[in-house]
Amino acid sequence: MNELSIASGLSIEPLVLRELRVSSTRILWLKVILTGGILLASTLSAFAAAPIDGAKLPWPLALPFAGMLLSIALGPIVVKEWWHIHYEKAAAFWALAVLTGLAACAGFETAVAALLHSLLADYLPFILMLFALYTASGGIVIEGLSDGSPGRNTLTLALGAAMASFIGTIGASMILIWPLLVANASRVHKAHIVVFFIFLVSNIGGALMPLGNPPLFLGFLKGVDFFWTLRHLWPATVFTVTILLFVFFLLDCHFDRREIGVRPLVKGKLRLRGAINLWLIFVAILAIVISGIWRPGLGFEVLGTRVELQNLLRESLMVLVGLASFALTDPRLRATNRFDWEPIREVAYLFAGIFITMVPMMAMLRAGPQGPFHVVITALTNADGTPDNAIYFWATGSLSAFLDNAPTYLVFFQLAGGKPDELMGPLATTLSAISLGAVFMGALSYIGNAPNFMVYAIARSANVRMPSFFAYLIWSFVFLLPLYVVLTFLFLL
Numbered sequence: 001m002n003e004l005s006i007a008s009g010l011s012i013e014p015l016v017l018r019e020l021r022v023s024s025t026r027i028l029w030l031k032v033i034l035t036g037g038i039l040l041a042s043t044l045s046a047f048a049a050a051p052i053d054g055a056k057l058p059w060p061l062a063l064p065f066a067g068m069l070l071s072i073a074l075g076p077i078v079v080k081e082w083w084h085i086h087y088e089k090a091a092a093f094w095a096l097a098v099l100t101g102l103a104a105c106a107g108f109e110t111a112v113a114a115l116l117h118s119l120l121a122d123y124l125p126f127i128l129m130l131f132a133l134y135t136a137s138g139g140i141v142i143e144g145l146s147d148g149s150p151g152r153n154t155l156t157l158a159l160g161a162a163m164a165s166f167i168g169t170i171g172a173s174m175i176l177i178w179p180l181l182v183a184n185a186s187r188v189h190k191a192h193i194v195v196f197f198i199f200l201v202s203n204i205g206g207a208l209m210p211l212g213n214p215p216l217f218l219g220f221l222k223g224v225d226f227f228w229t230l231r232h233l234w235p236a237t238v239f240t241v242t243i244l245l246f247v248f249f250l251l252d253c254h255f256d257r258r259e260i261g262v263r264p265l266v267k268g269k270l271r272l273r274g275a276i277n278l279w280l281i282f283v284a285i286l287a288i289v290i291s292g293i294w295r296p297g298l299g300f301e302v303l304g305t306r307v308e309l310q311n312l313l314r315e316s317l318m319v320l321v322g323l324a325s326f327a328l329t330d331p332r333l334r335a336t337n338r339f340d341w342e343p344i345r346e347v348a349y350l351f352a353g354i355f356i357t358m359v360p361m362m363a364m365l366r367a368g369p370q371g372p373f374h375v376v377i378t379a380l381t382n383a384d385g386t387p388d389n390a391i392y393f394w395a396t397g398s399l400s401a402f403l404d405n406a407p408t409y410l411v412f413f414q415l416a417g418g419k420p421d422e423l424m425g426p427l428a429t430t431l432s433a434i435s436l437g438a439v440f441m442g443a444l445s446y447i448g449n450a451p452n453f454m455v456y457a458i459a460r461s462a463n464v465r466m467p468s469f470f471a472y473l474i475w476s477f478v479f480l481l482p483l484y485v486v487l488t489f490l491f492l493l
Contacts, residue, residue, distance in 0.1 A: 052106050052114050054363030055370040061105065061360035062372075064097040068357045069402060072350060072447065073469035087346065091353030098357050114359050117305040122407065123355040125311065126450060127348050128318040129170060132284045134454065135322040136277040137174030138339040139329035141182075148184035150252040153193055154245055156180055160197065161205030161241050165212035165230075167285055173202045173451040175281065178337045181462045189255035191466050194459040195475050196248045200241060202451040203443035207237045207436065210292075211285065214450065215400075215409030215438040217292060222413065223420030224431070232432050236491045240440065243483055274333045280321045287317040343457030354447060358403055365399070365411045380415060387416055389492045393433035397441025397484070401448045409438040433492050440484065444476045445469070 071090045075083035083090075095115075102111035156176060163172040180197060184190045206212030208230045210220035216229050291314040298309040364371045369378055376395060382388050396412045412434045416423060423431040442449030446456050446469055460466050467475055 052102070052110060052360070052363045054360070054365065054367030057105055057360050057364055057372065059364070059372040061098070061101045062364065064094045064101070065357040065361050067097070068094040068353050069447070077468055088349040091349050095353050095356040098360060102360060113305070114363070115356050118355050118359050119352070120305045120307060123352060125315060127351065128315050129284065129288070130344060130347065130450065130454060132318040132321040133170050133174040133281060134344050136280045136284070136325040137178060138337055139274040139277045139325055139333050140175060140178065141273040141333045141336050142179040142271070148180070148187055148190070148193070150249055150256050152183065153180070153252055154249045157196060157200050157248060158245055160201030164201055164205030165208035167281070168211050169202050169206035169213055169449060170451045171281055171285055172205065173455050176201060177455050177458055181459065181464070182337070188259055190464055192251055192255065194455060194464055194466060195472065196244065198452050198455055199443045199476070199480065200244055202455055203449050204237065204240055204244070204440050207233050207439045211289065213439045214406040216435060218406055218410055219413065219435065220292065225424060228424055229435060232428060233435060236432070236436055236487055239490070240483060240487060244479070247479060274329055276328050277325050280325050284318060284321045287314045338462055340461050343454060343461050346457050347454050350453070361403065362407050362411065366414070368415060377415065387427060387430040389429045389433040390488050392416065392430055393437040393488060393492055396434050396437030397444070400438045401441050401444035405438040405442040405449055409434060429492060436487070443480060444473070446472055
């Protein structure tokens with residue numbers, strides 16, 4: 001047992017037993033899902049379903065998505081014991097509700113094709129990237145740290161915010177969350193540390209480069225210059241990060257004063273263990289970048305969804321990174337981090353439900369003024385026809401807080417004209433509003449951006465008493481919304 005694990009009070013138990021402890025119920029559910037998917041694919045492979053016309057969808061098809069969100073919000077509070085055992089059933093129920101509704105409105109083949117497209121094009125890359133980064137980061141241990149102090153915690157958040165733009169919010173979050181939790185393991189009040197970590201590292205810090213956040217990477221793929229975000233978004237990003245770091249330092253000092261004399265110091269030489277995982281994370285990030293640049297034009301279709309060769313190789317590399325990390329890392333390092341598969345298993349099930357239930361929502365939004373949400377769409381322009389940048393920021397951001405912020409970014413990118421030359425030129429402020437809304441307001445809820453829920457699940461598995469879904473909204477509304485109002489007047493009007 002190493003020095004760090006002793007000092008932080010983290011017990012080491014046999015890793016193999018922890019990682020193989022999967023309930024037979026969940027294995028059965030996984031078999032049902034896979035079998036059903038195979039049967040559907042084989043049965044419907046001859047069909048070429050037409051895309052869903054969001055203008056023809058009734059608004060009640062958005063209700064399963066609302067039900068999914070309410071389940072995530074209320075399940076751990078109202079039916080806590082049931083939820084932590086059966087949350088995958090709730091996700092399956094709402095996914096089935098969407099499939100049934102879409103089948104009734106657009107036809108069974110079209111509904112299956114639309115859901116399969118969401119799973120193959122959006123969910124699969126998302127969950128495999130999380131698998132690779134979660135597995136690799138779980139094998140990195142930083143030894144010799146002192147227990148978390150306000151100064152050190154603030155520096156860690158500042159470092160994470162800076163890293164996020166260059167290795168992605170997911171990469172930075174997965175690398176730093178374990179050391180931060182270990183450093184603060186003996187503190188009583190630490191939920192606020194994870195909340196501000198989600199604000200800064202998992203979201204806002206990733207606004208400067210396309211690698212930082214999925215929406216910006218999609219903009220890069222659509223033709224936005226690689227360094228455009230750095231040139232145009234750095235003032236708002238530096239302003240927001242600086243204010244939040246200052247507020248966090250004061251808040252952490254407040255809680256720290258209540259624990260003086262309680263926390264022992266962990267002494268020792270600062271040392272990084274499991275460094276092979278840093279290289280594996282670099283491979284994963286490189287695979288993401290290459291898939292956006294290298295386009296050989298080769299691939300195949302599955303029920304109308306094009307699977308490109310570069311994307312298939314990227315997903316394969318993600319799997320290999322995760323397997324390599326598991327094979328090459330000393331199991332004792334994962335035990336020190338209290339590594340467990342439950343957080344990513346929970347994310348995998350719940351986000352499968354989210355990605356499926358938001359299919360009709362995104363189709364209705366893409367329908368623009370002809371769709372059920374025409375009131376929101378028409379509010380995006382001024383009386384003279386020019387874009388209302390403040391509305392773009394708040395509309396993009398509000399939806400990004402509860403929908404996946406990457407497809408939300410694309411919807412408003414298209415609504416603003418979809419022409420990168422114009423959006424980088426005369427409409428640069430509009431593109432800035434869309435970009436900042438998607439990245440910054442992804443921090444407003446646990447499901448606004450890919451790493452948010454993962455960090456929440458990891459912290460909870462480390463026995464941090466995290467705020468509930470609604471309690472987190474209060475935190476984000478109190479600390480972020482006033483700041484975003486100021487940002488609107490300073491940078492977008």
